[in-house]
Amino acid sequence: MSADALRIALVGNPNCGKTALFNLLTGGRQKVANYAGVTIERKEGRFAAPSGRMLQILDLPGAYSFDAVSPDEQITRDVLEGNYPGEAPPDLIVCVADATNLRLHLRFVLEVRRLGRPVVLALNMMDAARRRGIEIDVPELSRRLGLPVVETIAVKRGGAQALVERVDGELPQAAPAQADDAASRSGLHAQVRELLAATVRMPRQTAELDDALDHWALHPVFGLAILAVVMFLVFQAVYAAGKPMTDLIGDGFAWLGAHVAAWLPAGPLQGLITDGIFTGLGTVLGFMPEILVLFFFILVLEESGYLPRAAFLLDRLMLSVGLTGRSFIPLLSSFACAIPGIMGTRSITDPRDRIATILVAPLMTCSARLPVYALLIGAFIPAHRVFGLFNLQGLVLFALYLAGILGAMLVGWVMKRIRRDQGDHALLMELPSYRLPKVRDVTIGLYERGMVFLKRLTGVILALTVLMWALSTFPAPPAGATGPAIDYSFAGHLGHWLAYPFAPIGFNWQMSLALIPAFAARETAVAALATVYAVGGDAGQLAPALASHVSLASALSLLVWFAYAPQCMSTLAVIRRETGEWRNVAISFGYQFVMAYAASFLVYQVASVLA
Structure with missing residues (x-):
């Protein structure tokens, strides 16, 4: 980045289209990191x-007000005011507002203007405003605000041309800075009413299409049924659409590993490349299509405006189990990864509700569990059709996700009974308009999430896979040994020792050993099993090897274990950082370990009797 680059900060209320505008301007020229000292995402492009x-x-976190009640809003306020350590203040602030809902967004624009910095107002979603018959007198609005106002359509190619031309010119003159106090903030509402009366004409407060869809989507009965069907179809699609690609990738790595082995002389190097890298790492990479399918549907639901409605719909149910409707979106994000889900709880203003959501977020089935689920389901559950329509393997996958949800509700209910504050905190939120997801935004989102997975694959997962291969290979068996060579290795000794505490839940020593690297990254359980069985002499793909060595009862027990097991080290570290207390880390790890062991014990014992 050149030293004379103009620093522009994009700010605005959530759901104003700010991130879509950021994607339109920067495309793939983005980098994602965290702000110094916190785990809040920082997106920057050029x-x-x-x-x-x-x-x-710089795409700043969404904020409703500088009267910050969440860490996200505090970051935005401090960066704009030039008070955030290590973060230079922006040269220009572009305040993005939803043109269809200026009543809500103009208040924040007025707060930004009072900072005394150059500001440009971008009226976004102008195409949607025109379709609804909303008329905005842009020159008059600019005159009354005392700052440039441009129209943008962030979801249309060239939709930011007017903004680009404006920021490429001379910086606008900054309004005089004003004091920020409670009395002056109360006067902002009156200013908003005056601005709307003078510059905006709108036939109705909400769009007819939104009202028609919300009649069903927010219905207390039909709305819940629609939500259940949507989530069920998502999980069916994860397995139905992702499984063929997963099999293709697995076969490809097996073929490639066999050919590479033929070129290399027998010895440790051949074993490392074939049994360690191709078998271990390739097995995990094969599940990337299923992970991306899950990410795709989450992005589509988010971009369409449906997720806030699901949160509103579930508010009463979640209040009954000690959570809040605001918990829904962080918990749904946890299906991709618990870390952004936990970070997303910053939008929950009540500390009690936020802690409760953080502690149950790890029970959501993150994408790192998906390789384990897909492996065991593919090896032990037949691909039958139920009622001639539904895939049995997809139904089992849905049941595992449902088990995590029910577990979270149970834990939330228990926490509500044991804490002192028994009050409920109802959800108040602004529902965005429905919109068609744009291919560009979904593609960028998939690319970012896919790269995160690949970085983990080539980082911690690769390191742990190589380590597991070394532990499974060395030391070599002594002269005259009659058992399998792996039994004499470090991994063999450690695995046989771990098998004792996990024998009551049906885990053999290979399964017990795989739990150790899984604590660093869930996906490595698959890589560890693939490596251990490959070094132990089971050539070919992992699923047939498991089917020949593991009983159905043990496989079901392992599935349930991963539904409730303690989260990875990274998640526990984020819990510590977000809550500031090791006590919450200990509570999270402890209750999940007990839940996982108890549930696996019950499933294994019942399945052993019925088998």
């Missing part, structure tokens, strides 16, 4: 303006 000037764009 692009060259028509004049050749380099523009550096």
Whole structure:
């Protein structure tokens, strides 16, 4: 980044289209990191303006007000005020507002203007405003605000042209900075009413299409049924659409590993590359299609505007189990990964509700569990059709996700009974308009999540896979040994020792050993099993090897274990950082271990009797 690049901060209320505008401006020229000292995501990108000037764009977390009640809003306020350590203040602030809902967004625009910094207002979603018959007198709004106002359509190619031309010119004059106090903030509502009366004409407060869809989507009975069907179909699609690609990738790595082995001389190097890298790492990579399918549907639901409605719909149910409707979106994010889900709890203003959501978020079935589920389901559950329509393997996958949800509800209910504050905190939120997800935004989201998975694959998972191969290979068996060579290795000794505490839940020593690297990253359980069985002499793919060595009862027990087991080290570290207490880390790890062991014990014992 050149030293003379113009630093531009994009700010706005949640659901204003700010991130879509950021994607439109920067495309793939983005980098994602965290703010110093916190786990709040920091997205930064750049692009060259028509004049050749380099523009550096910072996508700040969404905020409703500078009267910050969440860590996200505090970050936005501190960066804009120039008070965030290690973060230079922006040269220009672009305040993005939803043109269909200026009543809500203009208040924040007025707060930003009072900072005394150059500001441009981007009226986004102008195409949707025109379709609804909303008329905005842009020149008059600009005159009354005392700052430039441009129209944008973040979901349309070229929809930010007016904004680019404006920021590429001379910086607008900053309004005088004003004091921020409770009395002055109360006066903002009156200013918003005056601005709306003078510059905006709208035939109705909400869109007819939104009202028609919400009649069903927010219905207390039909709405819940629709939500259940949507989630059920998502999990069916994860297995139905992702499984063929997973099999293809697995076969490809097996073929490639066999050919590479033929080129290499027998010895440790051949074993490392074939049994360690191709078998271990390739097995995990094979499940990437199923993970991306899950990410795709979450992104589509998010971009469509349906997720906030699901949160609103589930508010009463979640209150009954000690959570809140605001918990829904962080918990849904936890289906991809518990870390952003836990970070997403910053939007929950009540500390009690936030802690409760953080502690139950790890029970949501994150994508790192998906390789384990897909492996065991593919090896032990036949691909039968139920009622001639539903895939039995998809039904089992849905049941595992449902088990995590029910477990979270149970834990929330227990926490509600044992804490002192028994009050409920109802959900108040603004519902965005429905919109069609844009291919560009979904593609960028999938790319970002896919790269995170690949970085983990080539980082911690690769390191743990190589370590597991070394532990499974060395030391070599002594002269005259009659048992399998792996039994004499470090992994063999450690696995046989771990098998004792896990024998009551049906785990053999290979399964017990795989739990250790899984604590660093869940996916490595699959890589560890693949490596251990490959070194032990079971050539070929992992699923047939498991089917020949593991009983159905043990496989079901392992599935249930991963539904409730303690989260990875990274998640526990985020819990510590977000809550500031090791006590919450100990509570999270402890109750999940007890739940996982108890549930696996019950499933194994019952399945052993029925088998």
